[in-house]
Amino acid sequence: xxxxxxxxxxxxxxxxxxxxxxxxxxxxxxxxxxxxxxxxxxxxxxxxxxxxxxxxxxxxxxxxxxxxxxxxxxxxxxxxxxxxxxxxxxxxxxxxxxxxxxxxxxxxxxxxxxxxxxxxxxxxxxxxxxxxxxxxxxxxxxxxxxxxxxxxxxxxxxxxxxxxxxxxxxxxxxxxxxxxxxxxxxxxxxxxxxxxxxxxxxxxxxxxxxxxxxxxxxxxxxxxxxxxxxxxxxxxxxxxxxxxxxxxxxxxxxxxxxxxxxxxxxxxxxxxxxxxxxxxxxxxxxxxxxxxxxxxxxxxxxxxxxxxxxxxxxxxxxxxxxxxxxxxxxxxxxxxxxxxxxxxxxxxxxxxxxxxxxxxxxxxxxxxxxxxxxxxxxxxxxxxxxxxxxxxxxxxxxxxxx
Amino acid sequence: xxxxxxxxxxxxxxxxxxxxxxxxxxxxxxxxxxxxxxxxxxxxxxxxxxxxxxxxxxxxxxxxxxxxxxxxxxxxxxxxxxxxxxxxxxxxxxxxxxxxxxxxxxxxxxxxxxxxxxxxxxxxxxxxxxxxxxxxxxxxxxxxxxxxxxxxxxxxxxxxxxxxxxxxxxxxxxxxxxxxxxxxxxxxxxxxxxxxxxxxxxxxxxxxxxxxxxxxxxxxxxxxxxxxxxxxxxxxxxxxxxxxxxxxxxxxxxxxxxxxxxxxxxxxxxxxxxxxxxxxxxxxxxxxxxxxxxxxxxxxxxxxxxxxxxxxxxxxxxxxxxxxxxxxxxxxxxxxxxxxxxxxxxxxxxxxxxxxxxxxxxxxxxxxxxxxxxxxxxxxxxxxxxxxxxxxxxxxxxxxxxxxxxxxxxxxxxxxxxxxxxxxxxxxxxxxxxxxxxxxxxxxxxxxxxxxxxxxxxxxxxxxxxxxxxxxxxxxxxxxxxxxxxxxxxxxxxxxxxxxxxxxxxxxxxxxxxxxxxxxxxxxxxxxxxxxxxxxxxxxxxxxxxxxxxxxxx
Numbered sequence: 001x002x003x004x005x006x007x008x009x010x011x012x013x014x015x016x017x018x019x020x021x022x023x024x025x026x027x028x029x030x031x032x033x034x035x036x037x038x039x040x041x042x043x044x045x046x047x048x049x050x051x052x053x054x055x056x057x058x059x060x061x062x063x064x065x066x067x068x069x070x071x072x073x074x075x076x077x078x079x080x081x082x083x084x085x086x087x088x089x090x091x092x093x094x095x096x097x098x099x100x101x102x103x104x105x106x107x108x109x110x111x112x113x114x115x116x117x118x119x120x121x122x123x124x125x126x127x128x129x130x131x132x133x134x135x136x137x138x139x140x141x142x143x144x145x146x147x148x149x150x151x152x153x154x155x156x157x158x159x160x161x162x163x164x165x166x167x168x169x170x171x172x173x174x175x176x177x178x179x180x181x182x183x184x185x186x187x188x189x190x191x192x193x194x195x196x197x198x199x200x201x202x203x204x205x206x207x208x209x210x211x212x213x214x215x216x217x218x219x220x221x222x223x224x225x226x227x228x229x230x231x232x233x234x235x236x237x238x239x240x241x242x243x244x245x246x247x248x249x250x251x252x253x254x255x256x257x258x259x260x261x262x263x264x265x266x267x268x269x270x271x272x273x274x275x276x277x278x279x280x281x282x283x284x285x286x287x288x289x290x291x292x293x294x295x296x297x298x299x300x301x302x303x304x305x306x307x308x309x310x311x312x313x314x315x316x317x318x319x320x321x322x323x324x325x326x327x328x329x330x331x332x333x334x335x336x337x338x339x340x341x342x343x344x345x346x347x348x349x350x351x352x353x354x355x356x357x358x359x360x361x362x363x364x365x366x367x368x369x370x371x372x373x374x375x376x377x378x379x380x381x382x383x384x385x386x387x388x389x390x391x392x393x394x395x396x397x398x399x400x401x402x
Numbered sequence: 403x404x405x406x407x408x409x410x411x412x413x414x415x416x417x418x419x420x421x422x423x424x425x426x427x428x429x430x431x432x433x434x435x436x437x438x439x440x441x442x443x444x445x446x447x448x449x450x451x452x453x454x455x456x457x458x459x460x461x462x463x464x465x466x467x468x469x470x471x472x473x474x475x476x477x478x479x480x481x482x483x484x485x486x487x488x489x490x491x492x493x494x495x496x497x498x499x500x501x502x503x504x505x506x507x508x509x510x511x512x513x514x515x516x517x518x519x520x521x522x523x524x525x526x527x528x529x530x531x532x533x534x535x536x537x538x539x540x541x542x543x544x545x546x547x548x549x550x551x552x553x554x555x556x557x558x559x560x561x562x563x564x565x566x567x568x569x570x571x572x573x574x575x576x577x578x579x580x581x582x583x584x585x586x587x588x589x590x591x592x593x594x595x596x597x598x599x600x601x602x603x604x605x606x607x608x609x610x611x612x613x614x615x616x617x618x619x620x621x622x623x624x625x626x627x628x629x630x631x632x633x634x635x636x637x638x639x640x641x642x643x644x645x646x647x648x649x650x651x652x653x654x655x656x657x658x659x660x661x662x663x664x665x666x667x668x669x670x671x672x673x674x675x676x677x678x679x680x681x682x683x684x685x686x687x688x689x690x691x692x693x694x695x696x697x698x699x700x701x702x703x704x705x706x707x708x709x710x711x712x713x714x715x716x717x718x719x720x721x722x723x724x725x726x727x728x729x730x731x732x733x734x735x736x737x738x739x740x741x742x743x744x745x746x747x748x749x750x751x752x753x754x755x756x757x758x759x760x761x762x763x764x765x766x767x768x769x770x771x772x773x774x775x776x777x778x779x780x781x782x783x784x785x786x787x788x789x790x791x792x793x794x795x796x797x798x799x800x801x802x803x804x805x806x807x808x809x810x811x812x813x814x815x816x817x818x819x820x821x822x823x824x825x826x827x828x829x830x831x832x833x834x835x836x837x838x839x840x841x842x843x844x845x846x847x848x849x850x851x852x853x854x855x856x857x858x859x860x861x862x863x864x865x866x867x868x869x870x871x872x873x874x875x876x877x878x879x880x881x882x883x884x885x886x887x888x889x890x891x892x893x894x895x896x897x898x899x900x901x902x903x904x905x906x907x908x909x910x911x912x913x914x915x916x917x918x919x920x921x922x923x924x925x926x927x928x929x930x931x932x933x934x935x936x937x938x939x940x941x942x943x944x945x946x947x948x949x950x951x952x953x954x955x956x
Binding site: 084127160365372 | 600
């Protein structure tokens with residue numbers, strides 16, 4: 001079976017991976033999502049590789065990069081904003097250079113992984129939510145700051161198989177400033193917002209869990225939230241056919257944010273004793289799920305986020321975030337980035353690469369983890385892919401060693 | 403390029419050959435007739451006294467995809483550092499893992515070292531097939547393939563509840579095989595994974611699904627018929643309802659009758675052979691199950707033997723795994739509902755020989771092995787990693803071939819469990835020929851791999867060479883030589899050359915008109931485009947490590 005020539009593209013600008021992006025909307029710059037619009041508006045100029053800010057041939061740049069890595073004892077491969085194929089290539093590069101791998105979103109990914117590895121979790125995916133969810137609880141997040149089309153594509157849809165989407169109940173727990181407007185139903189029904197400071201979210205979520213477990217809660221209120229509010233919320237969740245508890249790890253900043261996520265997951269587990277509920281981790285960007293998954297099957301789980309100071313060379317990959325320049329670092333830096341990468345100062349070596357989903361094909365994991373989607377190029381390019389560059393680098397490294 | 407294996411003691415049950423001394427000729431990765439005298443011979447191996455079999459084929463092993471990777475993620479405490487030798491060090495980093503959660507590289511390396519040249523992932527969620535193929539593509543040394551899970555997906559259940567005709571169901575099944583690049587169809591807890599999403603906690607064979615008002619029996623009828631009508635070799639792969647429940651043997655017996663005589667394969671049948679006798683209301687029903695298999699020629703089964711130690715169970719059966727999570731060890735688990743397609747449950751387990759239930763599970767598996775008469779219809783599996791990691795196969799083979807050893811192990815079990823098992827009265831010892839049937843000839847025949855699992859002219863030169871030893875565990879753990887597609891890749895149990903293998907598929911002909919309705923379904927209810935559900939050949943071959951071998955039939 002060959003993939004039919006489709007005029008729809010998949011947008012890798014956030015973890016939602018909307019795969020309904022019409023080529024015509026890209027051309028006419030009429031995309032409704034700002035993140036997607038910014039992504040597809042990126043220029044792909046023909047940029048030569050550089051060594052110390054000077055344009056060089058690709059061969060010369062590969063040689064310089066190989067020397068840089070050959071001289072390092074403990075390189076750090078960071079940023080890692082790429083797709084599955086890029087992740088495979090970077091794991092291979094790490095093996096050949098004894099490098100450590102970390103991702104732009106390592107801190108937030110780790111928050112979720114700590115929960116998974118401590119107690120596990122019970123989660124669902126976007127199509128299940130679209131067709132089943134009757135009560136959606138968003139904790140500490142509006143989601144749309146990360147996944148702008150979440151409500152459009154998953155919640156306020158025209159029809160669903162097992163529920164009436166228009167009457168879903170949307171409930172936010174979190175600070176006043178959350179953008180709750182997208183939680184407004186098509187008929188104008190406002191969402192319920194349990195307002196509390198970000199710092200109070202752990203206490204509020206713990207009290208909610210206590211109500212669901214029918215444990216005694218003695219104080220009259222929790223961080224300004226009346227107990228009756230939480231009691232009612234607990235009843236709503238218990239009465240739901242398919243309660244969905246969503247969070248975005250990046251939006252839970254506390255030192256012990258992983259414990260907040262764990263409390264949420266334990267709340268889901270408690271609900272599932274009698275009724276049905278599921279967790280839904282959202283957010284995601286820069287191929288963080290792809291890098292986490294591919295590293296896990298190739299090389300085991302990614303260890304905790306490393307300190308740059310413990311490394312003597314830096315490889316920086318910023319395909320989906322060209323504005324993210326490498327962190328300040330004393331040692332030599334090799335940037336494998338898009339032609340429009342913003343570099344505050346010229347790195348030791350810069351090799352331009354194509355961006356998956358923009359000027360090259362690729363495959364990417366969606367934030368819910370079970371779905372992987374093909375990415376297609378929307379524009380032609382002369383740039384090689386990250387995989388091609390890493391393959392050449394590895395050959396050069398082997399040549400140096402031989 | 404011609405390689406000669408001379409003085410080989412060949413065991414090739416597909417051709418009825420049992421220990422005859424022969425010379426094998428390999429050219430371009432295939433077994434060929436003796437070449438003309440004028441032709442140049444490149445390599446000669448004198449295999450005086452050695453046993454030669456086709457490469458082994460694991461027909462049921464969870465080697466890649468969502469739940470397997472979740473198991474790796476769930477258990478970082480199993481991760482350990484290792485110093486690897488070339489050439490493995492060339493493709494694998496030092497972070498390797500517990501045999502229950504091997505990295506993709508580890509999976510391929512450990513299989514080939516035991517003389518296995520292919521493994522089949524038995525539970526590919528259709529919507530997750532792309533991930534499964536990415537992981538299998540990163541699995542070196544062996545061939546791969548998978549069975550797509552149907553029977554809990556809402557598209558199929560809608561068809562059944564709307565009384566769709568069999569042709570429509572056949573077209574959908576064929577479409578899924580194409581879209582997911584798989585070689586068979588599996589059903590896990592028919593209807594149960596879906597029912598759990600509607601808050602049902604059990605699903606019996608003749609119980610109506612609360613929403614769709616269809617029974618598991620109807621699901622089994624429709625899917626086994628579709629597989630049969632499409633001419634796929636691999637019978638419907640069935641993980642029965644009521645996994646792991648005391649008394650479930652009756653469901654298993656009833657399931658055998660659900661397909662009206664159309665072939666079905668009942669998988670990890672050990673987990674479905676439990677009675678309710680005795681003080682603990684948990685007993686062996688292996689005798690009833692084996693008797694039923696012996697009597698019904700349309701039924702095949704793999705065992706899913708448990709062996710003692712730490713492992714992790716990864717199943718599509720989230721309904722039953724949600725119950726099993728209570729006895730997780732270590733105490734954590736992952737349960738997922740997935741994309742109106744299926745689900746999964748990952749629960750770590752530690753099987754202990756002093757635990758009554760675990761000890762009896764061990765005995766039940768062996769009782770099934772020893773009581774099913776026809777080795778062509780019972781397959782050697784541990785349901786890796788659910789019963790035990792696949793690396794324990796040599797130990798399992800010794801248990802089957804060596805009665806004294808088996809009885810010594812039995813004597814160490816929980817005494818109450820010993821009292822409830824007739825294992826010691828089963829005196830059978832498997833022969834090398836029977837082991838070759840159940841690990842080579844039969845799985846190739848069952849899956850429809852016409853050029854694998856045997857050593858006839860034209861077969862792919864996947865070949866394993868052993869030194870016969872009294873200790874069968876030692877013998878099968880470390881073959882002398884392994885050839886993959888004619889290339890020598892293992893010598894003395896160590897990998898000497900890295901190869902990447904292929905992915906086997908079937909793509910039966912069907913009416914593409916089904917896509918009109920499917921497209922509408924995706925557009926109305928899904929969060930991805932139908933086109934993106936489908937995996938192209940060149941996507942499997944991406945990064946140059948894999949390719950597709952299609953076994954289209956009919």
